[in-house]
Amino acid sequence: MKKVYANERWCLGCGLCKVYCRTAHSSTKDIIKAHKLESPRPVERLHIETGDKINFALQCRHCDDPKCVQSCITGAMQKDPETGLVFNETDRCVGCWTCVLVCPYGAIVRDEGKKKVAAKCDLCAQMGEPECVKHCPNNALVYEDRGEE
């Protein structure tokens, strides 16, 4: 399946992916309003790690056999058998963080804005190409099918 991959040597660690991820997951979809006006503030669904020479943004790996799906106590976390997308049906999520406990990538984010729910990369499923990829200034994020999983 197509996923977002980072090139850790090209990544600037600038954080634009975070900004656009938040915007894509806001209710207004407006970059200024999402960051300045929306309350609760939308959370980004990626982690940026920065080092001396390497940096990267990390999103859900949409695993073949996701531990988060297997461990979810409510059945909210699921893998779409057609697309491979791992998604959280937030109406059924109670924010217990069992998914946080088992994800070896640390890819799941706590969203405690309204109701506590697990937030994660949905590959901007409704928007075509993921926003983080679209706005990466150095092509350090790519959206491609590498044939595995």
Add this chain to the structure above:
Amino acid sequence: MDYVIIGNSAAAVGCIEGLRKCDKKGRITVISDETHSVYSRPLISYYLAGKVKAENMGYRKTDFYEKFGVETMFGKKATAIDPKKKTVALDSGESVKYDKLLIATGSSPFVPPTEGLNSQDNFFTFLKYDDALGIEKWISKTANVVVVGAGLIGLKAAEGIAPVAGSVHVIEMAPRVLPMILDELAAAPVQKRLEENGVVFHLGMTAAKVVGDKHIEQVVLKDGTVLPCDVLVMGVGVRPNVAEAKAAGVEVNRGIIVDGTMRTNVADIWAAGDVTEGVDTVTGQRKIMALWPNAYMEGRAAGYDMAGKKDDFDGVFPMNAVNFFGLSVITAGIQGGENTTVLEKHDEVKGTSKRFFVKDDCLVGMILVGDVDRAGIYTSLLSERIPLSSLDGKLTDDGFGLMSLGYDRMKQRISS
């Protein structure tokens, strides 16, 4: 092929989903003494608190059985297994033939013998949906509720009931809350958070007797304290439901003894979930690990093996993610013990703490309170036994992440 599953909870669902990954055609029959289609037992406390509505109690959608081609026999109890004839006898008089059988009968609440306790109408245990539905009828803003047990079951009951009851008193024999999974340092903030939300604790204490013949009116503690009681909830612990398995010649210690693929000693019989006693992969010791995610994974592993396929299941160890009034706690592995060293970090202002237990250069346990972000990275260190000396950072580093695992491991994970 006739696959039969006794039980209809996490392990059963794991088995069904595992089976169907490998075998699209075999007949699958699920037998359960409950009448509900599969629901999430951990949600019963959320249901009582009004945080989860009845329609969201399902662990899977209502079309689950149809979609996975599963025949259900609900409201029927399996009373005997005949491993020679390969049949399961039901209390309805029916007999179900199997080629391969999964015993996923779960566990039942343990009720400590207590003077005066019988089957009073306001006495409940706390494991099944029907328990919550029963308790719900007695709960009001003036109801005095007594919970026995401050383990995971008792505390989640207390948390769920506190917002909708008049008072909640919790009695626990151990000197701290969650004694099985938390040490004293971690237990204190959890206790405090519950107390701030109205829960009253009686620790190092037991219930001496209950007063009331058909209806409990009081609970008298060992020290003579009298608690008025409109609802009594026993949440002390669970015992595996092994009777039918034992009678069929399946090897049982406290739970059913299973191997790494969830097989029992009897041909064509597997077991998974709360009913089993497996090997804790962290300590290598055999124990009962009656936990929801583990039950699912064991069931799935059994499903693969029953269909003759290999799963990447690599065993289970104790792990918990649990919240109390917004305070998140994550634990995994063991908490302390011989020859372990402790690495810890506390933030007094935020009231958060991380404690790691290390043995032979490996992480063997952890307790995270309040700050649980990216905990799964630590969990992977524990399950994969990654030598801590090979890391590019310390467990207690701020921003501990994939980079801390070293370049190659990081590269492998971000490329997966």
